Amino acid sequence: MAAALRGLLRGGARPGLLPAFPGAARPSGRTLAGAPAPAPSEPEDGGDLHQQLLEEPLKHSDFFNVQELFSLKSLFDARVHLGHKAGCRHRFMEPYIFGSRLNQDIIDLEQTVSHLRLALNFTAHVAYRKGIILFVSRNRQFTHLIENTARDCGEYAHTRYFKGGLLTNAPLLLGHSVRLPDLIIFLHTLNNVFEPHVAVRDAAKMNIPTVGIVDTNCNPCLITYPIPGNDDSPPAVQLFCRLFQTTINRAKEKRRQMEALYRLQGLKGAEGRQAARPLSGEDTGLSLDSQDPCPRSHSQS
Amino acid sequence: MAAPCVSGGRVLSCRFLLWGSVGRRQGLLKAAAADLQTGSRSQILRLIHTTVVTTKKNVPASRREMYTEDFIKKQIEEFNIGKRHLANMMGEDPETFTQEDIDRAIAYLFPSGLFEKQARPIMKHPEQIFPKQRAIQWGEDGRPFHFLFYTGKQSYYSLMHEVYGKVLQAEKHQDQLRARGLLPENTEIKDLIGSRWLIKEELEDMLVEKLSDHDYMHFIQLLEKLLTLQYGPTEEEFIQKFRRSVTVQSKKQQIEPVQYDEKGMAFSASEGRRKTAKAEAIVYEHGGGEIKVNGVDYLLYFPVLQDREQLMFPFHFLDRLGKHDVTCTVSGGGRSAQAGAVRLAVAKALCSFVSEEEVEWMRQAGLLTADPRVRERKKPGQEGARRKFTWKKR
Numbered sequence: 001m002a003a004a005l006r007g008l009l010r011g012g013a014r015p016g017l018l019p020a021f022p023g024a025a026r027p028s029g030r031t032l033a034g035a036p037a038p039a040p041s042e043p044e045d046g047g048d049l050h051q052q053l054l055e056e057p058l059k060h061s062d063f064f065n066v067q068e069l070f071s072l073k074s075l076f077d078a079r080v081h082l083g084h085k086a087g088c089r090h091r092f093m094e095p096y097i098f099g100s101r102l103n104q105d106i107i108d109l110e111q112t113v114s115h116l117r118l119a120l121n122f123t124a125h126v127a128y129r130k131g132i133i134l135f136v137s138r139n140r141q142f143t144h145l146i147e148n149t150a151r152d153c154g155e156y157a158h159t160r161y162f163k164g165g166l167l168t169n170a171p172l173l174l175g176h177s178v179r180l181p182d183l184i185i186f187l188h189t190l191n192n193v194f195e196p197h198v199a200v201r202d203a204a205k206m207n208i209p210t211v212g213i214v215d216t217n218c219n220p221c222l223i224t225y226p227i228p229g230n231d232d233s234p235p236a237v238q239l240f241c242r243l244f245q246t247t248i249n250r251a252k253e254k255r256r257q258m259e260a261l262y263r264l265q266g267l268k269g270a271e272g273r274q275a276a277r278p279l280s281g282e283d284t285g286l287s288l289d290s291q292d293p294c295p296r297s298h299s300q301s
Numbered sequence: 302m303a304a305p306c307v308s309g310g311r312v313l314s315c316r317f318l319l320w321g322s323v324g325r326r327q328g329l330l331k332a333a334a335a336d337l338q339t340g341s342r343s344q345i346l347r348l349i350h351t352t353v354v355t356t357k358k359n360v361p362a363s364r365r366e367m368y369t370e371d372f373i374k375k376q377i378e379e380f381n382i383g384k385r386h387l388a389n390m391m392g393e394d395p396e397t398f399t400q401e402d403i404d405r406a407i408a409y410l411f412p413s414g415l416f417e418k419q420a421r422p423i424m425k426h427p428e429q430i431f432p433k434q435r436a437i438q439w440g441e442d443g444r445p446f447h448f449l450f451y452t453g454k455q456s457y458y459s460l461m462h463e464v465y466g467k468v469l470q471a472e473k474h475q476d477q478l479r480a481r482g483l484l485p486e487n488t489e490i491k492d493l494i495g496s497r498w499l500i501k502e503e504l505e506d507m508l509v510e511k512l513s514d515h516d517y518m519h520f521i522q523l524l525e526k527l528l529t530l531q532y533g534p535t536e537e538e539f540i541q542k543f544r545r546s547v548t549v550q551s552k553k554q555q556i557e558p559v560q561y562d563e564k565g566m567a568f569s570a571s572e573g574r575r576k577t578a579k580a581e582a583i584v585y586e587h588g589g590g591e592i593k594v595n596g597v598d599y600l601l602y603f604p605v606l607q608d609r610e611q612l613m614f615p616f617h618f619l620d621r622l623g624k625h626d627v628t629c630t631v632s633g634g635g636r637s638a639q640a641g642a643v644r645l646a647v648a649k650a651l652c653s654f655v656s657e658e659e660v661e662w663m664r665q666a667g668l669l670t671a672d673p674r675v676r677e678r679k680k681p682g683q684e685g686a687r688r689k690f691t692w693k694k695r
Contacts, residue, residue, distance in 0.1 A: 179443030
């Protein structure tokens with residue numbers, strides 16, 4: 001199983017086979033109605049630059065180099081391998097458990113490493129494409145930490161009582177044309193009564209991909225990118241928060257850099273084309289002050 | 302529209318006024334169609350199949366419109382222009398036309414005999430008419446502004462987050478002090494006596510959000526927890542935002558002014574009532590404890606001990622038993638009612654010779670409150686006010 005995962009990582013993204021990036025089809029996000037949300041003005045002439053901007057990261061297996069952010073040793077030091085007692089074990093977590101010592105389950109960190117790489121890579125891609133990321137947890141010990149993490153990386157958090165139809169009945173609860181999250185990260189999959197969080201099922205219903213830290217008493221079934229690991233110790237949760245925050249910030253920074261790069265390239269290209277052609281009457285030229293990531297080039301060569 | 306938008310108690314925007322005459326049904330259908338967030342094809346199908354009955358059902362559900370900022374701004378402009386027109390109509394200066402003048406002018410121009418005050422025509426600033434609503438919470442790209450938007454109650458939860466952060470900080474600070482042994486032993490109770498926590502309705506107004514009782518309870522508990530810790534002036538200021546002052550009741554107590562008669566003796570006069578008895582008492586500041594009722598000594602006028610005890614109560618309470626002279630007149634009522642009336646009058650008069658603290662004590666003892674109990678009328682079909690006729694089974 002680990003070998004198959006490693007194969008996926010090496011092969012990189014194959015848009016035909018891997019539907020793992022649903023955002024690729026609709027880069028501007030989704031609304032509940034199914035129609036794409038009105039994207040910020042995307043001029044069709046500069047569209048090829050924008051497309052290039054979005055496709056470039058998909059050609060590499062680890063474009064954002066998330067694997068350098070952690071190592072097996074750092075996970076071990078943060079006590080990520082410690083699970084619950086054997087009596088609490090969930091049947092579907094058995095593949096991820098390395099063994100049991102003094103009746104306490106130990107999680108296989110090799111698998112954790114590969115799963116974590118996939119999950120962080122996916123998170124980074126979603127953040128790169130300006131998706132909305134929602135951190136969900138119902139463990140009161142870490143509410144403050146998770147809300148701070150979400151605020152610091154400019155994303156959203158929901159660590160409070162989850163109202164029933166928040167995702168499935170969002171127009172009524174949140175507003176008429178609200179945009180739903182594009183990724184939900186679960187730092188604790190269970191709620192206060194040790195039942196699976198409602199958002200796991202609702203996200204699956206609404207086709208929202210999920211990343212989740214699953215402990216030995218959790219059900220990893222409906223989670224798109226499960227990360228087997230400890231979700232009860234403070235050092236473990238702090239490590240995961242730090243990792244997610246760094247990944248998201250890195251991805252956003254990368255996006256800003258790529259936009260700047262492509263804007264410069266676009267400018268140079270337009271200048272080159274202008275120099276090649278003799279002056280024509282309707283030369284609107286390039287608006288250098290525009291805020292568009294893809295400057296309007298009025299003629300396609 | 303340049304004409305002033307005078308509206309009834311409930312808001313009738315101009316759109317509705319136009320609809321009322323012409324295309325009401327069409328308008329309803331349009332509203333229903335706007336609600337249905339489906340593709341255009343199914344929209345057309347729905348338009349064909351729905352009747353007026355079903356559209357009427359949907360209208361109340363969509364009644365909670367979001368007033369956009371532009372709409373409110375337009376309403377404010379219209380209001381200001383209308384105010385000036387109204388001032389011109391009434392022949393007054395448009396610059397100094399206040400809200401009271403507007404109210405008077407509208408009452409003059411549109412006289413209404415309706416009993417319900419809120420159903421009469423009003424012309425007020427749109428801020429007072431349109432309920433305070435939240436603007437749209439997200440930007441052009443759809444990303445919400447607040448990081449707790451998806452919880453549903455963003456202001457409340459962000460407030461809880463903030464207060465919890467302060468609690469953690471204060472605890473850390475306290476731990477550091479304790480580690481260095483600098484913890485001050487005395488925990489002085491801060492100025493909490495004259496203030497109360499704000500009530501749930503006030504908190505809802507502050508946050509522009511609906512809260513449940515549990516939410517409110519948790520919030521107050523968290524603030525109480527913060528109070529038990531050591532905190533600095535910034536936290537003090539933060540906490541004061543959630544406290545409201547309680548007006549002390551006795552400040553409303555009317556204290557009679559001290560008067561001087563022709564001999565230069567200081568006295569104070571007041572009146573009291575009990576059932577149908579009315580009494581007026583004059584209490585002299587210095588005296589030997591003589592009490593004259595209707596020109597007669599109190600021992601003769603009130604032979605019963607209970608009545609004399611009632612007269613004695615205010616003096617006994619203030620420890621001034623033999624120090625004042627009283628002259629009073631009383632009429633109406635019975636023996637006990639007259640005694641109660643005189644007691645009230647004497648207590649009120651004594652307020653002028655006594656400190657404010659003692660006045661508060663008297664108020665709390667019930668000496669300054671008029672007894673509202675009067676004789677209840679007899680009802681037909683009953684023998685007395687409450688007593689029913691004897692019930693006979695057969």
